Amino acid sequence: MATAHVDLAKARQMRALLERYPADLTPTVGPAAVVKTGRSVYSPDVSEELLAKVTAGPEHLEMLRSIGMQSVIIVPLAARGRRLGALSLATERGRVADKDDLALARELGRRAALAVDNARLFHDMEVAQTEARFQAALLRAQNEAGIDGVLIVSPEGEMISYNHRFAEIWGIDEQVMHSRSDDAALARAMEQVDDPEAFIARVRQVYEQRPSRTQEEVVLCDGRVVDRYGAPLYGDDGTYYGWAWYFRDVTEHKQAEHALFESGERFATLARTLQESLLPPDLPEVRGVELATRYHPAGAGLEVGGDFYDVFRTGRDRWGIVVGDVCGKGAEAARFTALARYTVRAASVQTRAPSRVLSVLNEAMLRQNTSQGEQGEERFATVIYATLRRARGRVSLTLSSGGHPPGLVVRTDGTVERVEAPGMVLGLFPQADLSEAEVTLKPGDSLVLYTDGVTEARGPEGEFGEQRLIELVSGCAGASAKTLAEELELAVLDHQGGDAADDIAILVIHAT
Known part of the structure; x- marks a missing residue:
């Protein structure tokens, strides 16, 4: 609630009135009714009967009388289909508000409501941007702190995001990474895999069919083994935003598995290792x-x-x-x-x-x-x-x-x-x-x-x-x-x- 009057004494009197009798949003008349119905109220002559309807008792009525209102106009504050409040205007005795005043009040209400709603939208936008920046920072930290290589590719074939571990696993130089070309990165990867034709065929199949999840084991020419996981990126509305790849060098795990195969403790150790990997x-x-x-x-x-x-x-x-x-x-x-x-x-x-x-x-x-x-x-x-x-x-x-x-x-x-x-x-x-x-x-x-x-x-x-x-x-x-x-x-x-x-x-x- 806010009040204003050209006469400072009157302004203090109105503030005292509101402090003593805060606005009640339940009545069926006055500002509460305007907020509820969205219809303006125009009273060219404020009668005793009207004052009695909006007061809480004799003291309240006397305080309203002392202000000396001649006419009252109450218009809704509404913007973008939402009612935000009400604007009340009053003239002193001797000055009767006319239809032109009503039109002016409505225009003032419309502009004031729009300004309030714009401020709300701006605040919401700032909150959303702060959350988006936090989520982006969190994602970057998770990507760089993880042991997996991460690559996010857009539907157009552009590398949207990647981490340094991805470049390390595949030995891709900075120039290729800065180009953000998925084709260039694929070409470099094909030089290293044991079966390049099967490798590129599977990638193209995944991009075309977009399965819910993929997992393959990729063998490199130097003997290393890389686990490759993938999943599509969909928004809540079903929009396709690209593909997420995750790569993990499991060469040491494969070598350990082979050694355990020849030992009497293989089965127990393998079971424990696998179980722990699931937790x-x-x-x-x-x-x-x-x-x-x-x-x-x-x-x-x-x-x-x-x-x-x-x-x-x-x-x-x-x-x-x-x-x-x-x-x-x-x-x-x-x-x-x-x-x-x-x-x-x-x-x-x-x-x-x-x-x-x-x-x-x-x-x-x-x-x-x-x-x-x-x-x-x-x-x-x-x-x-x-x-x-x-x-x-x-x-x-x-x-x-x-x-x-x-x-x-x-x-x-x-x-x-x-x-x-x-x-x-x-x-x-x-x-x-x-x-x-x-x-x-x-x-x-x-x-x-x-x-x-x-x-x-x-x-x-x-x-x-x-x-x-x-x-x-x-x-x-x-x-x-x-x-x-x-x-x-x-x-x-x-x-x-x-x-x-x-x-x-x-x-x-x-x-x-």
Whole structure:
């Protein structure tokens, strides 16, 4: 609210009136009615009856009388289809406002509203530009800090973005990189690969067909082996923005694999290495949150399981958290587990909605199952995905579950709440029925996510079960994430006599 008057005494009087009786947006007359209806009010002669309608009592009425209004004009402040407020104009006694004054007031209102809306749009634009600059800086830092070579190519064949690791892997000089010509970079790469014709044919096929995800192993003339991953870049509206390539020199890994093949420890070591590759090597540091995980493979750990978890940044003070369980064991399960983990990461770039991220994963798993035909076993997964945000000293999470066991919120007083976000198992049906749930963690609260290796663990007393789980975590109320995760893992293993019949994955988020 703002007031103005050529007479300073009157201006102070009007300010005092507004301070004593702030504007009420509920009445059906006056400025509130103009804001609500969008129609102007023109009263050439302000009567006692009109004043009585807009006042809150005798004192208010007397203050309005003392101003000495003859005529009142109230016009809406509207711009671009939005009503922003109202402009009230009044004349002193002896000066009656006419239709020309009404027309002038409407024009003033129109121009004032446009100026206010322009200021709002400018502010929104500044906020969006700041966020865009932050996201660009974050992307550059991630690209340069990673061990993978990264190349982003536009639909027109221009190198939009790349990192130094990409140039190192392929030995491409600065002149070619500065040219930003994908054709020039491809020509240099073809000089180094063992089968240049197959190499360029595959690249052209990918650009033409735009599969949802690609993964190939490229052998170079000098004996090096490079893993090449790729995925299309689509906006939320379906616009195609180009192709993202990721390259990793896996020569040392291949050499190690060959050596292990000739040793008696090959199978156990390979299983452990592959399993570890499906899990993040370290958990990130999240301000205001303590994270802890526990993973225990089934049996002796000679077969790669399908349980996985991941925590990754999706924006400023925003994080993605996923826990999942792909059916089966062995190489096929590991392949689907890798698909699930990296698809979730890729989908989180396109959307912040957890249910939409799981829908993208469901589509990817269906495509993978279809591409295998009858040669491979149909795979499915249960997955719970959450977005974490920090604001005003609290931790807020939005969760969606694809057939996964519900998360448990452990309050500081020992109360345990099930996080209900019902959804269908992923990888089996074209349309996954998914929902979302909101959770707020205050300092000392924890959220426990786990796989069914916890609740379905069997011992002499039967299944470990959800009720036993709830009682255990309730007894750990207020404990650190590390303590809670360790206590839960120990209890589940003790229940089974020390050995796990199924993989166990536990992830605890504790608000500090």
